[in-house]
Amino acid sequence: MKQRPIPSINLARLIREGGSTSAKDEIWDYIALPNERIPLVGPAVWRVSVTKMEGEGGVDFWLSGEIAGNALMECRRCLTPTPAAVRAHFQYLLRYQSGLAHLEAIEENEEEILLFGHPDLDLEPLLSEAFALELPYTVLCKEDCKGLCPVCGANLNEVDCGHQAKTHSRLEAELSKLLDGLKD
Ligand SMILES: [Zn+2]
Numbered sequence: 001m002k003q004r005p006i007p008s009i010n011l012a013r014l015i016r017e018g019g020s021t022s023a024k025d026e027i028w029d030y031i032a033l034p035n036e037r038i039p040l041v042g043p044a045v046w047r048v049s050v051t052k053m054e055g056e057g058g059v060d061f062w063l064s065g066e067i068a069g070n071a072l073m074e075c076r077r078c079l080t081p082t083p084a085a086v087r088a089h090f091q092y093l094l095r096y097q098s099g100l101a102h103l104e105a106i107e108e109n110e111e112e113i114l115l116f117g118h119p120d121l122d123l124e125p126l127l128s129e130a131f132a133l134e135l136p137y138t139v140l141c142k143e144d145c146k147g148l149c150p151v152c153g154a155n156l157n158e159v160d161c162g163h164q165a166k167t168h169s170r171l172e173a174e175l176s177k178l179l180d181g182l183k184d
């Protein structure tokens, strides 16, 4: 089985010499969150650039990036898998702390700083979080999706099971009764 590549950026030169560096690539199949996977339609394209900040001991880095792709979600009315365009921008303040095994967030002067311990910075948690935050709450497969029949569960975009018409005529009957009542 092909191993899923980990999106990363190597900051070894930046840590040594300063300056800026950037990386870009694609993520396929899904966005991996700690407890969940967001399925993708096509690739999610990302780019990240990192700049070393001068002064203050010179271990802080400014990271900015973006990720764009199509998440596969369920239409909120008929549950049909539907692609939803997602584009996210993100920025982080990073600090290199040699030997640290995992990313760690700390707060300093009311600013969040991400500590990283390996020059090969794993971008997956940053990309995944940014992507997940921009997911729409719900999607529709089309503007006028008819949804599922409340009686038999049929997809009303595809079949006319007949229940909907009955519901409508019953509703119309109720309405006209109501209107008649108002006239009196
Ligand atoms: Zn739908």
Ligand SMILES: [Zn+2]
Residues within 6 Å of the ligand: 149, 150, 151, 152, 153, 154, 161, 162, 163, 164
């Ligand atoms: Zn039905």
